[in-house]
Amino acid sequence: MMYSLYDFLPSGNGYKVRLLLTQRGIPFELIEVDILKGETRTPEFLAKNPNGRIPILEIEAGVYLSESNAILIYLSQGTPYLPDDRLEYAQVMQWLFFEQYSHEPFIATSRFWRMHGMTEQKQQALEEKQAPGYAALSVMEQRLATHPFLVSDRYTIADIALYAYTHVADEGGFSLSNFPATQAWIERIQAQPYHIPITQSRFDLPPG
C-alpha cells in the first residue's frame, strides 16, 4: 500500500516527513488538511489522530502514525539517515526531543502566529518566545561551529528535524545573522540530493 501523508504545506513538521520521503524516493499520496479551517478537529480526523495534529502518515490501511519526529524515526530505521551506532543513535534522539521541546514551541509557534494572524493579545507571548528561541539557536550553533552536521558528521534525521523550522526562523522573527555556522549548515542541507523546499509537495522522484 502506498503511504498517505496528511499534511498542511506551510508546516515545518509536515515538511520534515515530506523531505525524508522524497529523499528516500518513497512515493506517497499527499492529503492536504487545512489546519486554519479546523480540519484537524473533525471527528474523521480525530479518529486518525486523537491529538488532532498533522502530520500523520497512514502506513497500512487504517494504521496512522502521528508525531513528525516519530514518523522520521519509523521511516529512517536501517537507512543512512539514522546511525546504527548506539551512541550516535541516542544523540539523534537527543536532538529530536530538543527540537520538539526547546526549539519548535518558540521558533515555529512564533512563525505560525506571524504568518496566520497576530493579535495584540499574543504580542507579549511572542516577545517572551524570543529569549528561549535564541537559546535554542545558540545550542545548535555551538555544535555546528565544530561539526558539519548535528550528529556523526553526516546528514541524518536530526538535521532534517532541526532544519525544518531553523531555515525559516526569520519568518518567526529570529535573525540568523549571529549564527554563521548554522547558516553554513543550512546551505549544506540544501545541497543534499533530492532536497525540496518547504511547501513543495515532492521532488520529481528518482528513478526506481
Add this chain to the structure above:
Amino acid sequence: MMYSLYDFLPSGNGYKVRLLLTQRGIPFELIEVDILKGETRTPEFLAKNPNGRIPILEIEAGVYLSESNAILIYLSQGTPYLPDDRLEYAQVMQWLFFEQYSHEPFIATSRFWRMHGMTEQKQQALEEKQAPGYAALSVMEQRLATHPFLVSDRYTIADIALYAYTHVADEGGFSLSNFPATQAWIERIQAQPYHIPITQSRFDLPPG
C-alpha cells in the same frame, strides 16, 4: 564505568530515568543538581549539556546524554521495555514525543510553578495550561479505556514517560477524577516489579 545521573529529585523527567535504571537493575551514581539555585546554568554544567537541563546521564567518561526520553530509548534498546516490532516501536516513539510536546509543557510546568513559587504574573499562564493539559489526559484516557498499557499491551518506556507527570498531575492542579482508565493504569504501573516512587533515588537493587 558506572553511569552517573545528574538529577533533581522532584523532577518527573529525572524520575523516568531513575525508575528505568532501577527496574533494569542497573547501578548508578546519583549526582543531585539544584535547579532552583541555578546549578544547571553554571559553566561546568553547560559543558555537559549546553541546553542547561537535567537529567543528564554520563554513559562513558566525559560522554553525556541529555533529554529524558532519549535516555529512556538508550537504556531500553533490546529489552522488553522497548518493543522490537517496527510498528510498536514507532508507537512508543509517538507517545514519547506526545509527552514532551503535548503533556509535559502543561502538566509538568504547572506543577513546577505551583511547587516552587507561583507569582501573580504567572496566574493567567497557569490557567491557560488547563485546557491543553486536560486535552492531553483525554488522549491518554481514550487509549487506556481499551488497553492496559499505552503500547503493545505491556509495560514499556511509553508508560514510564507518561506516568512520570500524570501520577502527580494533582500537584499541577489537574484532577484525574474524570479519567478512570488512567487511574487504573497508574495502579498498574505502581504494581510493576521494582517500582519506586518519585523523589526516591533508588530501590534496593535486585540481586545480580
